[in-house]
Amino acid sequence: MERVMFVRQAENGSCRLTRLAERHLVGQARKGSEEAARSLVDAHKDRLFAFVWRILRDHEESEDVCQEAFLRAFSSLDSFSSEYRFSTWLFTIGYRLCLNHLRRRKVLTGGEMDFGEIPSAGPDVSECLAESEEARRLKNRIWEAVDKLSPPQRAAVLLFYREGMSCDAIAQTLGIPMATAKSHLHRARGHLRSSLAGLVQDWSQLRILRETAS
């Protein structure tokens, strides 16, 4: 099997499976092929981990959730409908597991969880940012603002921008009506706008920021 045929380059540089490849691999994995399962894991693990980590902000917990999400997806492959993307299904499972973890965290902390107080990523985050000091500062501020969003809003934003999902697909992934998904997205933008108000006076700075981000 020529794996290259089934992989396309996504806009953000990551390799993504085409729909045809995905169906083929899911079919093989359903028959018990470990090689197909490995390909599916390799194709989705980084994206799923980034999404989960953005919500949980804990490396070990995020790895556990990703592993659990893959295992659950594989154990119920028979019920998977090929109408949907495997990634959508996987992100749905991952998101629900994230919510479970957040609820458990809330129970353990014994009170209301302030999602705005999630610790920042630390020095390893800044290492991979752009060279420009100003651009790095702006990016950090943006991620801080994203971290202050509620989990559904954060998930909606990540799925929209990072995964390139439509509002319909976001609603499907998060298990909510499309109007609610749109509402999450719009409210998230509103929060970002108010959090970052006054940060950038000159829009030319933003152009530089966009160029360094890409």
Place this chain on the structure above:
Amino acid sequence: MITCQHARHLFDRYLDGELSPALQAELHAHQLSCTECRSELALLEACGDVIALDQCEPRLSASFTDRVLSARRFQVTGRPGPWGRRVLLVGSPIAAAASIALAILLILPSVRWERETVIAGADDGGVVAVPKQIQDMLQKSSDTEMSASARIELQRTPQMPPVRFVDAVFAPVVKQARDTLAGARRNVGELKRLAESGFADPHEKLVAQWRSAQAGSASPDQTTESTDLDELDLFYPDYPPLEPADETAADRFDPL
């Protein structure tokens, strides 16, 4: 020309990619003249770009895929097979019944039943079995109806502890077992007694009876004392028909 307020309302639809070309043109025209709206929209677009492209999240450990696949392998092979499922199907109800029985044994000892209390309080000296409720009733209204001695005796009677449910359930079984054991002991005792009194060697008694019959007036005790069994065995005399040596002992013996 649209106002800043209208332009801000269009931001979301624009960023969602749902704005019509005509409204897009209106928005762009407004941005050319309004620096504030231009900066705000640029900020939102920059946020989108940073979220989409700035992959600053930590990386998964290198062994992640192997771990997932080994866990999956365990998940697949660790499932019970058809035989295992069958065992579960059969075993589950048994386990459930055992659990319920255990729960009853653990919980119900706290439930105590009042049983009949035997009191010795009648004037004629007999033993009367009085239920606890009736006993309470008697205690309350016995001033006039009961004699003084009966009342004193009633007060002296120690209150028996209430019976546990477990005792009530198992008491008949224990009683049956005790009766069976007592019967077996009695039978063993009978056997021993018979063996000691001649059951072990009926020949001797029969020969004694025969010789006494032959001797006529001779006493059985003397005959028995003069019996020579070695001689008897050697000459095989005509024995009388075999009869039970001791009728009552044979009746009492009941090996079953």
